[in-house]
Amino acid sequence: MKAVYTFIDLEDWESVIAELPQRPILAVIGDPVAHSKSPQMHNPALAAAGIDGCYIRLHLRKDEVAVALPRMAKLGFQGVNVTIPHKLAALRAATEVGPLPRMMGAVNTLCFEGETIHGWNTDGPGFVRAVEEAFGTAVSGLRVAIIGAGGGAGRAVAVQCASEGCPRLVLVNRTLAKVEALREEMIGLLTGVQDLRTCAWQAATMATELAEVDLIVNATSLGMKPDDAPVVPGDLLTSDHLVYDMVYSGGQTRFLADAATAGARGADGQAMLLHQGAIAFEHWFQAAAPIEAMRAGLLGSDAGGKRI
Numbered sequence: 001m002k003a004v005y006t007f008i009d010l011e012d013w014e015s016v017i018a019e020l021p022q023r024p025i026l027a028v029i030g031d032p033v034a035h036s037k038s039p040q041m042h043n044p045a046l047a048a049a050g051i052d053g054c055y056i057r058l059h060l061r062k063d064e065v066a067v068a069l070p071r072m073a074k075l076g077f078q079g080v081n082v083t084i085p086h087k088l089a090a091l092r093a094a095t096e097v098g099p100l101p102r103m104m105g106a107v108n109t110l111c112f113e114g115e116t117i118h119g120w121n122t123d124g125p126g127f128v129r130a131v132e133e134a135f136g137t138a139v140s141g142l143r144v145a146i147i148g149a150g151g152g153a154g155r156a157v158a159v160q161c162a163s164e165g166c167p168r169l170v171l172v173n174r175t176l177a178k179v180e181a182l183r184e185e186m187i188g189l190l191t192g193v194q195d196l197r198t199c200a201w202q203a204a205t206m207a208t209e210l211a212e213v214d215l216i217v218n219a220t221s222l223g224m225k226p227d228d229a230p231v232v233p234g235d236l237l238t239s240d241h242l243v244y245d246m247v248y249s250g251g252q253t254r255f256l257a258d259a260a261t262a263g264a265r266g267a268d269g270q271a272m273l274l275h276q277g278a279i280a281f282e283h284w285f286q287a288a289a290p291i292e293a294m295r296a297g298l299l300g301s302d303a304g305g306k307r308i
């Protein structure tokens, strides 16, 4: 199997896949896509579930997505995962989408059924399961601050938290206008959150807001490089906080190191990756995902080898 297939490969697909022991039935599409860990998670899942088929990476450029998706359906693919930068294109390509993915502005899972393309966003529900697994508590009962709520993943998590009915939701972003616009949209469509606030990514304003939340989520890309600025100043974290870092670096991020110093419980983004994948599997096959096979597959691809 090639590490990455391309749009050109789809034009002569039967020859390209002729030597494969199993036919590709699922793929992750993105640009770039070579880094994706999804095959390590989904190929063990297919094997554990006894499903005949394999999962591949497919590199698609922006202008190729709309043509590639219906072609893939005709070539026998059951569905795809979608990564950056194609989640909005996937939302547009889907013919059946619920209100939450629409408000999230992104679809990361598609399922082909005849001419119909079903679309879901499993990042939000995956986040909910990951937090429950990490901290043993339901997101719905927590006051939550999302740092980077104006980004793609942050927006999905914010909409999910609102739909779960979190009693307080603080949308923090470097570009404040993005979360102010999101708050207006959410007020119109989601009535579950009693207290929906916005906050600039500045120490003084965050100090007030973070003192009144239970869970702080990093949905920025900060923390992947050692010289990144702190997600929040370390002295704003306390032992009462739960800290969820959506970054999945395989090692401890600065945000989680600061949380540990403050005595706060923390978890990184690998469990969210696992659970968003498990929920995608459930959509494709209408069956429970073999979660431990998926977890073991991800662990095998993670040099850190720690439990997720």
Ligand SMILES: NC(=O)c1ccc[n+]([C@@H]2O[C@H](COP(=O)([O-])OP(=O)(O)OC[C@H]3O[C@@H](n4cnc5c(N)ncnc54)[C@H](OP(=O)(O)O)[C@@H]3O)[C@@H](O)[C@H]2O)c1
Pocket (backbone or CB within 6 Å): 084, 123, 147, 148, 149, 150, 151, 152, 153, 154, 173, 174, 175, 178, 201, 219, 220, 221, 222, 246, 247, 248, 269, 270, 272, 273, 274, 276
């Ligand atoms: N664990 C998982 O399963 C999972 C799933 C999806 C994403 N993620 C992770 O989530 C992170 C965000 O991904 P994304 O797709 O949402 O990215 P994105 O759409 O590019 O959003 C990035 C966010 O980070 C903020 N940001 C970027 N650089 C910053 C800086 N130097 N200082 C302050 N804020 C900064 C942006 O603020 P502005 O709006 O001001 O630009 C924006 O809110 C990535 O690390 C990604 O790997 C994890």
